[in-house]
Amino acid sequence: MEIAAASTVSVAPQLPRLTNAFSRKLGSISSLSFGSLKRNYCVGKVSASSSVDVITADKISPASFLDKRETGGVLHFVKYHGLGNDFILVDNRDSSEPKITQEQAAKLCDRNFGVGADGVIFAMPGVNGTDYTMRIFNSDGSEPEMCGNGVRCFARFIAELERTCKGKTVVLTALWVVQVKVDMGIPILKAQDVPTKLPGNKGEAVIQAELVVDGVSWNVTCVSMGNPHCITFGTKGGPLPEIGPKFEHHEMFPARTNTEFVEVLSRSHLKMRVWERGAGATLACGTGACALVVAAVLEGRANRKCTVDLPGGP
Numbered sequence: 001m002e003i004a005a006a007s008t009v010s011v012a013p014q015l016p017r018l019t020n021a022f023s024r025k026l027g028s029i030s031s032l033s034f035g036s037l038k039r040n041y042c043v044g045k046v047s048a049s050s051s052v053d054v055i056t057a058d059k060i061s062p063a064s065f066l067d068k069r070e071t072g073g074v075l076h077f078v079k080y081h082g083l084g085n086d087f088i089l090v091d092n093r094d095s096s097e098p099k100i101t102q103e104q105a106a107k108l109c110d111r112n113f114g115v116g117a118d119g120v121i122f123a124m125p126g127v128n129g130t131d132y133t134m135r136i137f138n139s140d141g142s143e144p145e146m147c148g149n150g151v152r153c154f155a156r157f158i159a160e161l162e163r164t165c166k167g168k169t170v171v172l173t174a175l176w177v178v179q180v181k182v183d184m185g186i187p188i189l190k191a192q193d194v195p196t197k198l199p200g201n202k203g204e205a206v207i208q209a210e211l212v213v214d215g216v217s218w219n220v221t222c223v224s225m226g227n228p229h230c231i232t233f234g235t236k237g238g239p240l241p242e243i244g245p246k247f248e249h250h251e252m253f254p255a256r257t258n259t260e261f262v263e264v265l266s267r268s269h270l271k272m273r274v275w276e277r278g279a280g281a282t283l284a285c286g287t288g289a290c291a292l293v294v295a296a297v298l299e300g301r302a303n304r305k306c307t308v309d310l311p312g313g314p
């Protein structure tokens with residue numbers, strides 16, 4: 001079921017390195033927008049508060065991981081996606097510790113033995129004057145600094161929680177499909193802050209530099225949107241599961257990297273495949289889409305305003 005988009009929520013990430021803070025004092029500062037978000041419920045019954053009841057762990061096995069953190073053995077969650085980049089969202093506003101561990105998150109994200117997702121997002125109490133903080137674990141359990149589609153889902157989730165809680169400022173006029181715009185902040189180009197060990201070749205930035213991957217030479221530009229991205233243009237490549245991990249774990253990327261393989265269709269139309277750090281091939285990556293437009297502009301391949309086609313949509 002889909003109802004037309006009706007609500008726009010802007011998000012200002014204020015601590016791009018470690019946390020993504022969601023401020024209720026929202027200005028209209030969006031500079032990049034993505035496609036609509038959709039909410040999928042994947043298991044169990046949908047309750048009035050839009051959470052999903054999972055069968056209590058103790059009915060399955062006393063050692064089941066879900067009963068270790070949440071009272072009563074129930075983890076309430078919803079499943080959202082942005083262009084098919086899908087996340088399990090947990091209301092963690094009552095604690096500064098995530099309700100599940102990184103290992104448990106990896107199990108939940110397993111598409112065969114768990115719920116299945118690209119990551120788990122926690123809506124945490126605010127820090128430094130913000131109302132909320134987002135934390136996210138990738139599907140391998142690692143913790144990234146930032147996630148563009150994740151922060152959109154997070155904004156949508158907060159909007160829904162606030163609506164449920166009443167008396168707050170976020171207005172939601174339709175369910176199911178909502179446009180959420182995110183201010184992604186300023187890209188970081190300084191090599192050591194991306195981070196990459198590739199030496200800066202345009203000042204401290206790494207732009208169209210040579211990277212040898214498994215004996216093959218690639219031209220790459222390195223951009224951080226809070227999390228590291230390595231962008232390469234052209235049609236060269238191969239199956240993502242083969243080539244992606246070689247970039248992700250390349251010695252030039254001390255914090256590993258997300259990698260975007262980009263085709264330039266025109267100066268305002270780009271097409272990307274992505275291999276995400278800690279999650280593999282995903283249908284969409286918001287930080288990746290932004291990073292590749294930055295790279296395309298820096299390499300003189302595209303205008304500053306572009307449509308990016310991702311496997312999950314434009």
Ligand SMILES: N[C@@H](CCC[C@H](N)C(=O)O)C(=O)O
Nearest residue numbers: 144147148149227285286287
């Ligand atoms: N899909 C996300 C990025 C998620 C984090 C990434 N896997 C990382 O480890 O940096 C997005 O939409 O930005």
